[in-house]
Amino acid sequence: MDAALEDEIRTQLxxxxxxxxxxxxxxxxxxxxxxxxxDQEFAALERxxxxxxxxxxxxxxxxLPEQGSYLTTDRSGSPIVVxxxxxxxxxxxxxxxxxxxxxxxxxxxxTARRLTCQYHSWSYGLSGELRAVPDSRNFVDLDxxxxxxxxxxxxxxxGFVFVNEDPAAVPLExxxxxxxxxxxxxxxxxxxxxxxxxxxxxxxWKVVVDAFSEVYHIRTVHPDNAALLYDDSTVxxxxxxxxxxxxxxxxxxxxxxxxxxxxxxxxxxxxxxxxETSTSFGWFPNVVASLDTxxxxxxxxxxxxxxxxxxxxxxxxxxxxxxxxxEEHAVRVTLFETVMAQxxxxxxxxxxxxxxxxxxPFRIGWHERLVHHFHRAVDLAIGxxxxxxxxxxxDTLDRFxxxx
Ligand code: FES
Ligand SMILES: [Fe+2]
Numbered sequence: 001m002d003a004a005l006e007d008e009i010r011t012q013l014x015x016x017x018x019x020x021x022x023x024x025x026x027x028x029x030x031x032x033x034x035x036x037x038x039d040q041e042f043a044a045l046e047r048x049x050x051x052x053x054x055x056x057x058x059x060x061x062x063x064l065p066e067q068g069s070y071l072t073t074d075r076s077g078s079p080i081v082v083x084x085x086x087x088x089x090x091x092x093x094x095x096x097x098x099x100x101x102x103x104x105x106x107x108x109x110x111t112a113r114r115l116t117c118q119y120h121s122w123s124y125g126l127s128g129e130l131r132a133v134p135d136s137r138n139f140v141d142l143d144x145x146x147x148x149x150x151x152x153x154x155x156x157x158x159g160f161v162f163v164n165e166d167p168a169a170v171p172l173e174x175x176x177x178x179x180x181x182x183x184x185x186x187x188x189x190x191x192x193x194x195x196x197x198x199x200x201x202x203x204x205w206k207v208v209v210d211a212f213s214e215v216y217h218i219r220t221v222h223p224d225n226a227a228l229l230y231d232d233s234t235v236x237x238x239x240x241x242x243x244x245x246x247x248x249x250x251x252x253x254x255x256x257x258x259x260x261x262x263x264x265x266x267x268x269x270x271x272x273x274x275x276e277t278s279t280s281f282g283w284f285p286n287v288v289a290s291l292d293t294x295x296x297x298x299x300x301x302x303x304x305x306x307x308x309x310x311x312x313x314x315x316x317x318x319x320x321x322x323x324x325x326x327e328e329h330a331v332r333v334t335l336f337e338t339v340m341a342q343x344x345x346x347x348x349x350x351x352x353x354x355x356x357x358x359x360x361p362f363r364i365g366w367h368e369r370l371v372h373h374f375h376r377a378v379d380l381a382i383g384x385x386x387x388x389x390x391x392x393x394x395d396t397l398d399r400f401x402x403x404x
Pocket of ligand 2: 211217218222223343
Protein backbone atom coordinates (compact mmCIF):
# COMPACT_ATOMS: atom_id res chain seq x y z
CA MET A 1 0.00 0.00 0.00
CA ASP A 2 1.20 3.48 -0.87
CA ALA A 3 2.92 5.21 2.11
CA ALA A 4 0.75 8.33 1.79
CA LEU A 5 -2.42 6.21 1.94
CA GLU A 6 -1.08 4.32 4.97
CA ASP A 7 -0.45 7.64 6.74
CA GLU A 8 -3.89 8.92 5.83
CA ILE A 9 -5.50 5.75 7.23
CA ARG A 10 -3.47 6.04 10.46
CA THR A 11 -4.60 9.67 10.84
CA GLN A 12 -8.24 8.65 10.32
CA LEU A 13 -8.01 5.73 12.75
CA UNK A 14 -6.86 8.14 15.48
CA UNK A 15 -9.39 10.81 14.53
CA UNK A 16 -12.25 8.31 14.59
CA UNK A 17 -11.16 7.03 18.00
CA UNK A 18 -11.15 10.56 19.44
CA UNK A 19 -14.27 12.12 17.94
CA UNK A 20 -17.40 12.63 20.04
CA UNK A 21 -19.88 13.05 17.16
CA UNK A 22 -20.09 12.18 13.47
CA UNK A 23 -17.00 13.31 11.52
CA UNK A 24 -17.16 16.52 9.53
CA UNK A 25 -18.86 15.97 6.19
CA UNK A 26 -20.77 12.88 7.34
CA UNK A 27 -24.41 12.69 6.23
CA UNK A 28 -27.39 10.60 7.26
CA UNK A 29 -27.09 7.19 5.59
CA UNK A 30 -30.26 6.59 3.54
CA UNK A 31 -32.47 3.68 4.67
CA UNK A 32 -32.13 0.12 3.36
CA UNK A 33 -35.52 -1.52 2.63
CA UNK A 34 -35.82 -4.88 4.38
CA UNK A 35 -37.67 -6.37 1.39
CA UNK A 36 -34.34 -6.57 -0.42
CA UNK A 37 -33.53 -9.61 1.70
CA UNK A 38 -36.57 -11.70 0.86
CA ASP A 39 -38.29 -10.47 -2.33
CA GLN A 40 -38.32 -13.21 -5.00
CA GLU A 41 -38.32 -10.80 -7.93
CA PHE A 42 -35.33 -9.01 -6.46
CA ALA A 43 -33.52 -12.36 -6.03
CA ALA A 44 -34.23 -13.30 -9.67
CA LEU A 45 -32.74 -9.98 -10.82
CA GLU A 46 -29.66 -10.67 -8.69
CA ARG A 47 -29.24 -14.07 -10.33
CA UNK A 48 -29.36 -12.62 -13.84
CA UNK A 49 -27.53 -9.36 -13.36
CA UNK A 50 -25.21 -9.73 -10.38
CA UNK A 51 -24.10 -13.37 -10.40
CA UNK A 52 -24.05 -13.89 -14.16
CA UNK A 53 -22.33 -10.59 -14.91
CA UNK A 54 -19.76 -10.05 -12.13
CA UNK A 55 -16.18 -11.25 -11.79
CA UNK A 56 -16.53 -14.05 -9.25
CA UNK A 57 -13.69 -15.56 -7.27
CA UNK A 58 -13.21 -19.17 -8.42
CA UNK A 59 -9.91 -20.34 -6.91
CA UNK A 60 -6.18 -19.79 -6.73
CA UNK A 61 -3.31 -20.88 -8.96
CA UNK A 62 -1.91 -22.97 -6.08
CA UNK A 63 -5.01 -25.16 -6.48
CA LEU A 64 -4.12 -25.67 -10.15
CA PRO A 65 -0.48 -26.67 -9.71
CA GLU A 66 0.15 -28.58 -12.97
CA GLN A 67 -0.98 -28.81 -16.55
CA GLY A 68 -4.34 -30.55 -16.51
CA SER A 69 -5.24 -29.47 -12.97
CA TYR A 70 -8.87 -28.44 -12.87
CA LEU A 71 -11.55 -27.26 -10.47
CA THR A 72 -15.26 -26.73 -10.90
CA THR A 73 -17.69 -24.09 -9.72
CA ASP A 74 -21.38 -23.45 -10.26
CA ARG A 75 -21.69 -20.34 -8.10
CA SER A 76 -22.47 -18.02 -11.01
CA GLY A 77 -25.53 -20.19 -11.71
CA SER A 78 -23.96 -22.42 -14.37
CA PRO A 79 -21.58 -25.38 -14.04
CA ILE A 80 -18.09 -24.21 -15.05
CA VAL A 81 -14.73 -26.00 -15.22
CA VAL A 82 -11.48 -24.08 -14.78
CA UNK A 83 -8.40 -25.86 -16.13
CA UNK A 84 -4.67 -25.20 -16.54
CA UNK A 85 -3.67 -25.91 -20.14
CA UNK A 86 -0.56 -27.44 -21.67
CA UNK A 87 0.63 -23.86 -22.18
CA UNK A 88 0.04 -23.12 -18.43
CA UNK A 89 -2.76 -20.69 -19.31
CA UNK A 90 -5.78 -21.06 -17.03
CA UNK A 91 -9.05 -21.17 -18.96
CA UNK A 92 -12.69 -21.67 -18.05
CA UNK A 93 -15.43 -23.46 -19.97
CA UNK A 94 -19.04 -24.30 -19.40
CA UNK A 95 -19.01 -27.84 -18.04
CA UNK A 96 -21.35 -29.01 -20.79
CA UNK A 97 -20.45 -31.54 -23.45
CA UNK A 98 -21.15 -30.50 -27.04
CA UNK A 99 -22.82 -33.87 -27.70
CA UNK A 100 -25.77 -33.86 -25.31
CA UNK A 101 -24.65 -31.44 -22.60
CA UNK A 102 -23.52 -33.84 -19.89
CA UNK A 103 -20.77 -32.49 -17.61
CA UNK A 104 -17.30 -33.24 -18.97
CA UNK A 105 -15.88 -33.14 -15.41
CA UNK A 106 -17.76 -34.53 -12.44
CA UNK A 107 -15.28 -34.12 -9.57
CA UNK A 108 -14.86 -30.91 -7.61
CA UNK A 109 -11.17 -30.84 -8.59
CA UNK A 110 -8.51 -33.11 -10.00
CA THR A 111 -5.99 -33.54 -12.77
CA ALA A 112 -6.66 -34.89 -16.26
CA ARG A 113 -4.81 -35.14 -19.56
CA ARG A 114 -8.11 -34.76 -21.36
CA LEU A 115 -11.61 -33.80 -20.29
CA THR A 116 -13.63 -36.88 -21.20
CA CYS A 117 -17.39 -36.89 -20.93
CA GLN A 118 -18.60 -39.94 -19.02
CA TYR A 119 -21.82 -40.26 -21.03
CA HIS A 120 -20.49 -41.30 -24.48
CA SER A 121 -16.79 -40.44 -24.09
CA TRP A 122 -16.45 -37.41 -26.27
CA SER A 123 -13.07 -36.11 -25.24
CA TYR A 124 -11.66 -32.57 -25.14
CA GLY A 125 -8.15 -31.18 -24.90
CA LEU A 126 -7.13 -28.87 -22.07
CA SER A 127 -7.75 -25.86 -24.32
CA GLY A 128 -11.33 -27.00 -24.87
CA GLU A 129 -10.92 -28.38 -28.39
CA LEU A 130 -12.81 -31.55 -29.29
CA ARG A 131 -10.24 -34.32 -29.71
CA ALA A 132 -12.14 -37.58 -30.03
CA VAL A 133 -15.64 -38.80 -30.89
CA PRO A 134 -16.23 -42.56 -30.52
CA ASP A 135 -17.98 -44.07 -33.54
CA SER A 136 -17.73 -40.86 -35.47
CA ARG A 137 -18.78 -42.89 -38.56
CA ASN A 138 -22.35 -42.43 -37.34
CA PHE A 139 -22.27 -38.63 -37.60
CA VAL A 140 -22.86 -37.03 -40.96
CA ASP A 141 -20.74 -33.95 -41.73
CA LEU A 142 -19.29 -33.74 -38.22
CA ASP A 143 -17.03 -30.69 -38.01
CA UNK A 144 -15.02 -31.32 -34.84
CA UNK A 145 -13.34 -27.91 -35.07
CA UNK A 146 -16.73 -26.31 -34.40
CA UNK A 147 -17.49 -28.42 -31.36
CA UNK A 148 -15.07 -27.28 -28.68
CA UNK A 149 -16.21 -26.55 -25.14
CA UNK A 150 -17.88 -23.17 -24.82
CA UNK A 151 -15.45 -20.73 -23.17
CA UNK A 152 -16.25 -18.56 -20.14
CA UNK A 153 -14.26 -15.41 -19.31
CA UNK A 154 -11.45 -16.31 -16.92
CA UNK A 155 -8.75 -13.93 -15.68
CA UNK A 156 -6.14 -14.10 -12.96
CA UNK A 157 -4.98 -11.32 -10.63
CA UNK A 158 -1.93 -12.12 -8.50
CA GLY A 159 -2.74 -15.81 -8.48
CA PHE A 160 -6.45 -15.33 -7.68
CA VAL A 161 -8.61 -16.82 -10.45
CA PHE A 162 -11.92 -15.21 -11.36
CA VAL A 163 -14.63 -16.17 -13.85
CA ASN A 164 -17.36 -14.09 -15.43
CA GLU A 165 -20.23 -15.38 -17.56
CA ASP A 166 -20.63 -12.00 -19.23
CA PRO A 167 -18.62 -11.97 -22.48
CA ALA A 168 -18.85 -8.14 -22.49
CA ALA A 169 -17.51 -7.63 -18.95
CA VAL A 170 -14.64 -5.16 -18.46
CA PRO A 171 -11.25 -6.81 -17.84
CA LEU A 172 -10.73 -8.09 -14.28
CA GLU A 173 -8.07 -5.51 -13.40
CA UNK A 174 -10.31 -2.68 -14.59
CA UNK A 175 -13.09 -4.11 -12.44
CA UNK A 176 -10.87 -4.35 -9.36
CA UNK A 177 -9.58 -0.80 -9.96
CA UNK A 178 -7.69 0.71 -6.98
CA UNK A 179 -7.87 -2.60 -5.10
CA UNK A 180 -5.04 -3.97 -7.23
CA UNK A 181 -2.62 -1.34 -5.92
CA UNK A 182 -3.93 -1.34 -2.35
CA UNK A 183 -3.72 -5.14 -2.01
CA UNK A 184 -0.51 -5.77 -3.95
CA UNK A 185 1.64 -6.34 -0.87
CA UNK A 186 -0.16 -9.61 -0.20
CA UNK A 187 2.01 -10.97 -3.04
CA UNK A 188 -0.69 -13.39 -4.12
CA UNK A 189 1.41 -15.45 -6.50
CA UNK A 190 3.50 -16.61 -3.51
CA UNK A 191 0.50 -17.72 -1.45
CA UNK A 192 -0.69 -21.28 -0.97
CA UNK A 193 -4.27 -22.32 -0.46
CA UNK A 194 -4.29 -24.29 2.80
CA UNK A 195 -7.85 -24.93 4.01
CA UNK A 196 -11.56 -24.43 3.46
CA UNK A 197 -14.23 -23.96 6.11
CA UNK A 198 -17.86 -24.23 5.09
CA UNK A 199 -20.74 -22.74 7.07
CA UNK A 200 -24.41 -22.88 6.14
CA UNK A 201 -26.22 -19.73 7.24
CA UNK A 202 -30.00 -19.46 7.48
CA UNK A 203 -30.05 -15.93 6.09
CA UNK A 204 -30.08 -14.08 2.80
CA TRP A 205 -26.56 -13.69 1.37
CA LYS A 206 -26.70 -9.90 1.79
CA VAL A 207 -27.38 -10.25 5.53
CA VAL A 208 -24.04 -12.07 5.67
CA VAL A 209 -22.15 -9.57 3.49
CA ASP A 210 -23.56 -6.74 5.62
CA ALA A 211 -22.15 -8.37 8.77
CA PHE A 212 -18.64 -8.43 7.34
CA SER A 213 -18.90 -4.82 6.17
CA GLU A 214 -18.88 -3.33 9.68
CA VAL A 215 -17.29 -3.88 13.10
CA TYR A 216 -20.10 -2.21 15.07
CA HIS A 217 -21.23 -5.68 16.21
CA ILE A 218 -17.95 -7.00 17.55
CA ARG A 219 -18.42 -5.86 21.16
CA THR A 220 -21.77 -7.64 21.37
CA VAL A 221 -21.23 -10.69 19.13
CA HIS A 222 -17.47 -11.26 19.66
CA PRO A 223 -16.84 -9.95 23.19
CA ASP A 224 -14.29 -12.64 24.01
CA ASN A 225 -12.09 -12.48 20.89
CA ALA A 226 -12.30 -9.77 18.19
CA ALA A 227 -13.48 -7.09 20.63
CA LEU A 228 -10.52 -7.77 22.92
CA LEU A 229 -8.06 -7.41 20.05
CA TYR A 230 -9.53 -4.50 18.05
CA ASP A 231 -10.71 -1.03 19.03
CA ASP A 232 -13.88 -0.69 16.93
CA SER A 233 -14.10 3.05 17.64
CA THR A 234 -11.19 3.54 15.20
CA VAL A 235 -12.97 1.99 12.23
CA UNK A 236 -11.93 3.70 8.99
CA UNK A 237 -13.48 2.75 5.67
CA UNK A 238 -13.28 3.60 1.98
CA UNK A 239 -16.04 3.21 -0.56
CA UNK A 240 -14.20 2.13 -3.73
CA UNK A 241 -15.51 2.01 -7.32
CA UNK A 242 -17.66 -0.91 -8.55
CA UNK A 243 -18.96 -1.67 -5.05
CA UNK A 244 -15.55 -2.65 -3.66
CA UNK A 245 -14.42 -1.42 -0.27
CA UNK A 246 -11.68 -1.23 2.35
CA UNK A 247 -12.10 -1.40 6.13
CA UNK A 248 -9.38 -0.90 8.76
CA UNK A 249 -9.69 -1.17 12.53
CA UNK A 250 -6.76 -0.70 14.91
CA UNK A 251 -5.32 -3.40 17.12
CA UNK A 252 -5.53 -2.22 20.75
CA UNK A 253 -2.10 -0.73 21.54
CA UNK A 254 -1.49 -3.03 24.49
CA UNK A 255 -2.00 -6.06 22.22
CA UNK A 256 0.14 -4.95 19.27
CA UNK A 257 2.24 -7.86 18.11
CA UNK A 258 0.41 -10.66 19.94
CA UNK A 259 -1.02 -12.07 16.71
CA UNK A 260 2.22 -11.71 14.75
CA UNK A 261 3.37 -14.94 13.16
CA UNK A 262 6.86 -16.33 13.68
CA UNK A 263 9.41 -15.47 10.96
CA UNK A 264 8.86 -18.88 9.33
CA UNK A 265 5.14 -18.17 8.93
CA UNK A 266 5.34 -14.48 8.13
CA UNK A 267 4.68 -12.82 4.78
CA UNK A 268 7.65 -10.46 4.40
CA UNK A 269 6.00 -8.36 1.71
CA UNK A 270 3.24 -7.19 4.09
CA UNK A 271 3.85 -3.67 5.41
CA UNK A 272 3.36 -2.06 8.80
CA UNK A 273 -0.26 -0.89 8.52
CA UNK A 274 -1.69 -4.39 8.05
CA UNK A 275 0.20 -5.46 11.16
CA GLU A 276 -1.17 -2.59 13.29
CA THR A 277 -4.74 -3.11 12.12
CA SER A 278 -7.19 -5.58 10.73
CA THR A 279 -7.52 -4.38 7.14
CA SER A 280 -10.00 -6.16 4.90
CA PHE A 281 -11.08 -5.53 1.33
CA GLY A 282 -14.56 -6.11 -0.06
CA TRP A 283 -14.53 -7.61 -3.56
CA PHE A 284 -18.00 -6.93 -4.92
CA PRO A 285 -20.25 -8.79 -4.89
CA ASN A 286 -19.40 -11.41 -2.30
CA VAL A 287 -15.84 -11.71 -1.00
CA VAL A 288 -14.37 -10.10 2.10
CA ALA A 289 -10.62 -10.54 1.82
CA SER A 290 -9.32 -10.34 5.35
CA LEU A 291 -5.73 -9.92 4.17
CA ASP A 292 -2.98 -10.27 6.74
CA THR A 293 0.53 -11.47 7.21
CA UNK A 294 0.61 -15.16 8.16
CA UNK A 295 -2.52 -17.18 7.36
CA UNK A 296 -5.71 -15.34 6.40
CA UNK A 297 -9.11 -16.17 4.90
CA UNK A 298 -11.13 -14.97 1.96
CA UNK A 299 -14.71 -14.97 3.23
CA UNK A 300 -16.85 -15.95 0.24
CA UNK A 301 -20.60 -15.55 0.60
CA UNK A 302 -22.79 -17.42 -1.88
CA UNK A 303 -26.59 -17.35 -2.11
CA UNK A 304 -28.41 -20.67 -1.84
CA UNK A 305 -31.97 -19.30 -1.89
CA UNK A 306 -33.48 -16.07 -0.60
CA UNK A 307 -33.29 -17.27 3.01
CA UNK A 308 -30.02 -19.24 2.98
CA UNK A 309 -26.38 -18.67 2.12
CA UNK A 310 -23.11 -20.55 2.15
CA UNK A 311 -20.22 -18.87 3.90
CA UNK A 312 -17.03 -20.46 2.59
CA UNK A 313 -13.68 -19.45 4.04
CA UNK A 314 -10.76 -20.04 1.69
CA UNK A 315 -7.55 -19.92 3.74
CA UNK A 316 -4.13 -18.93 2.43
CA UNK A 317 -0.64 -18.81 3.85
CA UNK A 318 2.64 -17.48 2.46
CA UNK A 319 4.61 -20.17 0.64
CA UNK A 320 6.73 -21.96 3.28
CA UNK A 321 8.87 -23.82 0.74
CA UNK A 322 9.62 -27.51 1.23
CA UNK A 323 8.54 -29.44 4.27
CA UNK A 324 5.54 -29.35 6.56
CA UNK A 325 3.26 -26.34 6.83
CA UNK A 326 4.07 -24.27 9.96
CA GLU A 327 1.74 -25.46 12.72
CA GLU A 328 0.66 -21.94 13.62
CA HIS A 329 -1.25 -21.60 10.36
CA ALA A 330 -3.49 -24.49 11.37
CA VAL A 331 -3.88 -22.97 14.84
CA ARG A 332 -5.07 -19.69 13.36
CA VAL A 333 -7.58 -21.49 11.12
CA THR A 334 -8.98 -23.31 14.17
CA LEU A 335 -9.12 -20.18 16.33
CA PHE A 336 -11.18 -18.43 13.68
CA GLU A 337 -13.86 -21.12 13.98
CA THR A 338 -15.00 -19.53 17.23
CA VAL A 339 -15.51 -16.14 15.61
CA MET A 340 -17.41 -17.65 12.67
CA ALA A 341 -19.60 -19.73 14.99
CA GLN A 342 -20.62 -16.53 16.77
CA UNK A 343 -21.41 -14.80 13.45
CA UNK A 344 -23.39 -17.67 11.96
CA UNK A 345 -25.43 -18.18 15.17
CA UNK A 346 -26.21 -14.46 15.22
CA UNK A 347 -27.12 -14.20 11.53
CA UNK A 348 -29.21 -17.36 11.45
CA UNK A 349 -31.62 -15.77 13.92
CA UNK A 350 -32.03 -12.57 11.92
CA UNK A 351 -33.72 -13.66 8.69
CA UNK A 352 -37.17 -14.34 10.16
CA UNK A 353 -37.23 -10.92 11.83
CA UNK A 354 -36.10 -9.29 8.59
CA UNK A 355 -38.99 -11.02 6.78
CA UNK A 356 -41.51 -10.00 9.43
CA UNK A 357 -44.21 -7.37 8.66
CA UNK A 358 -42.67 -5.58 11.65
CA UNK A 359 -39.38 -5.01 9.84
CA UNK A 360 -38.83 -1.42 8.76
CA PRO A 361 -36.15 0.11 6.50
CA PHE A 362 -32.76 -0.21 8.22
CA ARG A 363 -31.46 2.95 9.88
CA ILE A 364 -27.71 2.52 9.79
CA GLY A 365 -24.86 4.70 11.03
CA TRP A 366 -22.13 6.53 9.18
CA HIS A 367 -19.59 3.98 10.46
CA GLU A 368 -21.66 1.27 8.73
CA ARG A 369 -21.86 3.05 5.39
CA LEU A 370 -20.09 0.21 3.55
CA VAL A 371 -23.34 -1.70 3.99
CA HIS A 372 -25.15 0.97 2.01
CA HIS A 373 -22.32 1.14 -0.54
CA PHE A 374 -22.63 -2.61 -1.15
CA HIS A 375 -26.43 -2.39 -1.59
CA ARG A 376 -26.09 0.53 -3.97
CA ALA A 377 -23.68 -1.55 -6.08
CA VAL A 378 -26.23 -4.37 -6.19
CA ASP A 379 -28.79 -1.86 -7.51
CA LEU A 380 -26.33 -0.53 -10.08
CA ALA A 381 -25.62 -4.08 -11.27
CA ILE A 382 -29.37 -4.77 -11.58
CA GLY A 383 -30.07 -1.37 -13.16
CA UNK A 384 -31.73 1.00 -10.65
CA UNK A 385 -34.75 1.52 -12.93
CA UNK A 386 -35.47 -2.22 -12.84
CA UNK A 387 -35.31 -2.64 -9.05
CA UNK A 388 -38.83 -3.59 -7.85
CA UNK A 389 -40.88 -0.72 -6.41
CA UNK A 390 -39.87 0.42 -2.98
CA UNK A 391 -36.75 -1.76 -2.78
CA UNK A 392 -34.04 0.49 -4.24
CA UNK A 393 -31.48 2.30 -2.10
CA UNK A 394 -30.61 5.94 -2.65
CA ASP A 395 -27.81 7.30 -4.85
CA THR A 396 -27.00 10.12 -2.41
CA LEU A 397 -23.78 8.50 -1.12
CA ASP A 398 -22.34 8.11 -4.65
CA ARG A 399 -20.31 11.29 -4.16
CA PHE A 400 -18.35 9.63 -1.34
CA UNK A 401 -16.98 6.88 -3.62
CA UNK A 402 -13.22 7.15 -4.23
CA UNK A 403 -12.15 7.88 -7.81
CA UNK A 404 -11.36 4.91 -10.05
S1 FES B 1 -23.14 -36.10 -23.67
FE1 FES B 1 -20.99 -36.06 -23.66
S2 FES B 1 -20.45 -37.72 -24.90
FE2 FES B 1 -22.56 -37.73 -24.98
FE1 LIG C 1 -18.65 -10.82 13.15
